[in-house]
Amino acid sequence: MQAVIRVDPRDGLYASAEADDFGAAREALWRRFRDRLIVRQELNRRLVSYQANKEQPGLRWFKYKEGFSAELVRAALRTGSGPVLDPFAGIGTTVLVAGGAGRPATGIEIMPVGARAARAIAVAVHLSDFDRIERAAGGLLQALGGRDADPVFRFPHVPITAQAFPPETEDGIAKARAFLDQMQEGPIRTLLDVACMSVLEEVSYTRKDGQYLRWDLRCGRALRSGMNKGPIPGYAAALARRIREILHDAPLLAQRYRGYASRIVEGSVLRELPRLAGGSVGLTVTSPPYANRYDYTRTYALELAWLGYDRGAFGELRQDLISSTVENRSKEALLAREYPRPEVLAQARAALESQAALAEVLDALRARQAELSNPHVIRLVANYFFEMAVVIAELARITRPGGWVIMVNDNVQYHGEEVPVDLILSDIAERCGFSCTEISVLPRGKGNASQQMGRFGRRELRKCVYRWRRTGNGDSG
Numbered sequence: 001m002q003a004v005i006r007v008d009p010r011d012g013l014y015a016s017a018e019a020d021d022f023g024a025a026r027e028a029l030w031r032r033f034r035d036r037l038i039v040r041q042e043l044n045r046r047l048v049s050y051q052a053n054k055e056q057p058g059l060r061w062f063k064y065k066e067g068f069s070a071e072l073v074r075a076a077l078r079t080g081s082g083p084v085l086d087p088f089a090g091i092g093t094t095v096l097v098a099g100g101a102g103r104p105a106t107g108i109e110i111m112p113v114g115a116r117a118a119r120a121i122a123v124a125v126h127l128s129d130f131d132r133i134e135r136a137a138g139g140l141l142q143a144l145g146g147r148d149a150d151p152v153f154r155f156p157h158v159p160i161t162a163q164a165f166p167p168e169t170e171d172g173i174a175k176a177r178a179f180l181d182q183m184q185e186g187p188i189r190t191l192l193d194v195a196c197m198s199v200l201e202e203v204s205y206t207r208k209d210g211q212y213l214r215w216d217l218r219c220g221r222a223l224r225s226g227m228n229k230g231p232i233p234g235y236a237a238a239l240a241r242r243i244r245e246i247l248h249d250a251p252l253l254a255q256r257y258r259g260y261a262s263r264i265v266e267g268s269v270l271r272e273l274p275r276l277a278g279g280s281v282g283l284t285v286t287s288p289p290y291a292n293r294y295d296y297t298r299t300y301a302l303e304l305a306w307l308g309y310d311r312g313a314f315g316e317l318r319q320d321l322i323s324s325t326v327e328n329r330s331k332e333a334l335l336a337r338e339y340p341r342p343e344v345l346a347q348a349r350a351a352l353e354s355q356a357a358l359a360e361v362l363d364a365l366r367a368r369q370a371e372l373s374n375p376h377v378i379r380l381v382a383n384y385f386f387e388m389a390v391v392i393a394e395l396a397r398i399t400r401p402g403g404w405v406i407m408v409n410d411n412v413q414y415h416g417e418e419v420p421v422d423l424i425l426s427d428i429a430e431r432c433g434f435s436c437t438e439i440s441v442l443p444r445g446k447g448n449a450s451q452q453m454g455r456f457g458r459r460e461l462r463k464c465v466y467r468w469r470r471t472g473n474g475d476s477g
């Protein structure tokens with residue numbers, strides 16, 4: 001039976017009129033795409049994750065665990081030509097590699113943590129006076145051994161970061177903040193600021209782990225469960241190491257990415273994509289947030305606090321992110337009121353309203369609402385697909401005919417209910433004017449035992465790279 005989705009004006013959720021045929025809609029979607037679900041042995045977790053960047057100049061400075069590898073971007077650049085876009089830019093892996101290959105590239109990133117790191121890398125690429133960084137960095141390290149800083153420079157904790165550092169580290173951080181405060185705004189300060197921010201996790205009692213910050217038992221907080229991180233370096237030692245890395249990498253970056261002509265826009269895709277001209281992009285290489293309850297504002301709490309975010313600003317940022325947490329409220333009413341391109345919004349809605357597999361997932365979850373560990377996962381799934389549909393409709397508008405979108409994403413499941421994110425998003429893409437040529441599947445999907453099959457079953461938590469081509473005449477890519 002065909003399920004029909006309607007927007008419920010009260011809560012912005014999608015409700016299906018008649019999806020009593022449990023599983024059939026997802027099955028039908030899987031049948032439609034199954035010949036395009038191709039396991040690629042050459043794709044491995046390292047390539048689609050931050051792991052492979054550990055040796056990469058610049059990209060190794062800030063451990064952005066949600067990043068993908070420079071190698072993946074290099075491979076993607078072989079597809080298509082023309083300007084490159086990454087609407088979920090993180091620390092700017094796509095723009096750096098594309099820019100360095102001589103392709104004009106634009107990155108959009110809402111988290112100031114990622115955007116700052118991306119900017120620091122860009123600064124290094126364009127730097128010529130390496131002695132100046134060395135001198136400024138030397139001054140910073142010397143200040144850490146100097147007299148105590150004024151209390152106004154103490155780390156601006158928010159409740160979720162309180163007690164994150166040993167007392168002598170708090171002192172070191174305050175001295176660094178005082179030093180940066182008297183520096184002139186400019187590239188060197190940007191670079192040193194990111195250096196100081198990039199070691200916060202390492203010198204703290206916390207570790208970024210899944211959705212949460214995990215805490216070391218030594219922090220003095222009343223913990224229900226804690227871990228032992230092992231030796232925790234002092235601030236001066238960690239910063240000196242990072243600065244050595246930066247001094248080592250800066251000339252390499254300047255040499256390797258000299259052609260770099262890229263820009264990073266700090267802001268939300270939902271505000272920035274409508275500003276891009278139609279048909280202006282040849283290739284998008286990106287990885288959006290996954291629909292997996294991951295909360296960037298929690299994971300990057302130390303860094304956001306470093307940047308001056310208070311509790312209220314944390315909450316606002318969380319609401320602006322693409323919905324991937326149970327706290328996210330619907331953006332439907334806001335976009336209906338303010339979205340500058342109503343035709344794109346209408347296209348996104350139309351693509352969603354005929355998405356039977358999504359209706360089926362939402363109905364199945366709603367039927368078991370009482371059993372869910374958090375009933376708001378239903379809202380999360382609905383919001384996620386609504387916002388991603390708007391992003392996809394925008395990508396269709398700004399991608400020139402024959403242009404490409406290459407997107408890394410994971411499937412998820414809630415309470416045993418599989419959400420085939422790859423199939424649903426690819427279906428939405430096809431309804432918006434793309435043709436999905438392939439959904440490349442990583443050989444080792446999460447929790448599946450059928451890697452040898454060569455083709456995946458219906459109910460797999462696939463980790464995938466989607467390849468969508470804009471239909472219409474033009475560049476043959």
Ligand SMILES: C[S@@+](CC[C@H](N)C(=O)[O-])C[C@H]1O[C@@H](n2cnc3c(N)ncnc32)[C@H](O)[C@@H]1O
Nearest residue numbers: 066067068088090091093110111268269321322
């Ligand atoms: C999987 S990460 C991408 C990382 C990137 N590929 C890299 O190599 O660093 C997804 C990114 O989307 C960003 N993001 C989430 N919501 C956003 C929004 N509304 N606008 C722009 N970026 C957003 C997150 O902050 C995160 O950095």
